[in-house]
Amino acid sequence: MNEVPVLITASPGFEPVYAKPGDAGADLRSTTALTIAAGARALVPTGVSIALPQGYVGLVHPRSGLAAKHGITVLNTPGTIDAGYRGEIMVILFNSSDTDFEVAIGDRIAQLVIQTVELARFVPVDKLPETERGETGFGSSGRK
Numbered sequence: 001m002n003e004v005p006v007l008i009t010a011s012p013g014f015e016p017v018y019a020k021p022g023d024a025g026a027d028l029r030s031t032t033a034l035t036i037a038a039g040a041r042a043l044v045p046t047g048v049s050i051a052l053p054q055g056y057v058g059l060v061h062p063r064s065g066l067a068a069k070h071g072i073t074v075l076n077t078p079g080t081i082d083a084g085y086r087g088e089i090m091v092i093l094f095n096s097s098d099t100d101f102e103v104a105i106g107d108r109i110a111q112l113v114i115q116t117v118e119l120a121r122f123v124p125v126d127k128l129p130e131t132e133r134g135e136t137g138f139g140s141s142g143r144k
Helices: 064-070
Strands: 026-029 034-036 041-045 056-061 072-074 079-081 090-095 101-103 108-116
Touching (some): 034 041, 034 090, 090 108
Antiparallel strands (some): 041 090, 056 108
């Protein structure tokens, strides 16, 4: 396991926690109670700020149980936390269902995944190399 220095400013009980050994995402919790109306979105505070070193990124992913059972997802999934960001991690939750959804203080609302980042050096070219796929996309490979 790689050690990544991370500064946690959350109140006790709101630190990101891996639920089970081998989990890729650490749970983020809501520090506020709110209702997300059907078809609406809400910016939810987590009480967590992190200080990632250069070369790392934090990615905020939805929780599969919330998505499958309640239609709750992270709207800009994955949310990106750059190494230089030092503010509170806020999660944009979206309620895709036709029922209002209650969020209580302490509810697990998203997962934080820490990954290494490979930076690219973008080089202008006159033409891209040919591939079998070419410019096709958006369903061009069929349904099955």
